[in-house]
Amino acid sequence: MKGRSGRGWLLAAAALLTAALWPVRLLTLTGADGRPVFTAPVSVGERFTVRFIHSVERRPVDEVFEAAADSLVLIETWFDMGGAGLPLDYMNPQLKFEFRNNLYHITGYDMRLPEVTYRINKVVADHTLLLRGREYKLKRWAPPGGPLTFRVEVLPAARLVWSRICQFVQR
Numbered sequence: 001m002k003g004r005s006g007r008g009w010l011l012a013a014a015a016l017l018t019a020a021l022w023p024v025r026l027l028t029l030t031g032a033d034g035r036p037v038f039t040a041p042v043s044v045g046e047r048f049t050v051r052f053i054h055s056v057e058r059r060p061v062d063e064v065f066e067a068a069a070d071s072l073v074l075i076e077t078w079f080d081m082g083g084a085g086l087p088l089d090y091m092n093p094q095l096k097f098e099f100r101n102n103l104y105h106i107t108g109y110d111m112r113l114p115e116v117t118y119r120i121n122k123v124v125a126d127h128t129l130l131l132r133g134r135e136y137k138l139k140r141w142a143p144p145g146g147p148l149t150f151r152v153e154v155l156p157a158a159r160l161v162w163s164r165i166c167q168f169v170q171r
Contacts, residue, residue, distance in 0.1 A: 024157045027067060027131070029141065030149045036166075037141040040131060042067040042152065047075065049130040050118065050150075062130075065116070067152050074111040078103050115151040120144070 027048065029038040042048075050063045062078040080103050095108045120127050120142035127138040127148075142148045 023154050024159070025067065025069075026153050026155060026159075028151055028153050029129075029138075030151070031142055032147050037148070038129075038136065044069055048132075050116075051128045051130060052118070052125040065150075068112065070114075070152060070154065072113045072116055072150060072152060074109045074113065074116075076105065076107045076109065078105055080104070115149050117147050117149045120146055120148055 025042055025044065026039045027042045028036050031037050044067060046067045048065055048067075050065070051060065053060055059080055063074060064076045064078075066073045066075050094110075095106055098105045098107075118127055118138065120138050121144060129136040129138060138148055
């Protein structure tokens with residue numbers, strides 16, 4: 001009997017170690033100090049949106065990204081008017097422009113980026129992450145003018161558990 005329970009503990013320990021080291025793909029937002037302020041598991045091909053008010057035109061813009069194996073891919077943008085700083089590059093044959101539901105819709109970017117950094121404005125821009133039907137106001141994680149960097153990382157599952165504990169404690 002003693003030998004069997006010893007093997008049981010060994011198998012349980014091996015299973016726990018395997019689970020802790022199992023790779024998990026995460027959407028990670030880091031602040032100016034490089035420490036994560038938000039993480040969420042994502043699958044390859046899963047989409048999320050960063051919504052903000054454009055600083056010059058003062059109009060809403062949605063940038064839609066897709067999680068790739070180790071990067072972000074800008075897929076499409078939505079906005080309701082053209083103007084300074086808003087993308088209206090009709091000469092780029094790769095991009096497809098539509099006007100749908102009173103919005104400009106641009107697709108065809110397929111722009112792979114290792115990371116994307118937004119400067120968070122507490123007043124005008126109202127940066128918001130839209131992920132799986134939830135909205136996260138980005139100003140809660142960065143001071144006015146502070147950066148938040150988005151990236152896709154593959155980390156051990158134990159790292160996800162630890163980040164969830166840290167997020168819970170910060171509330």
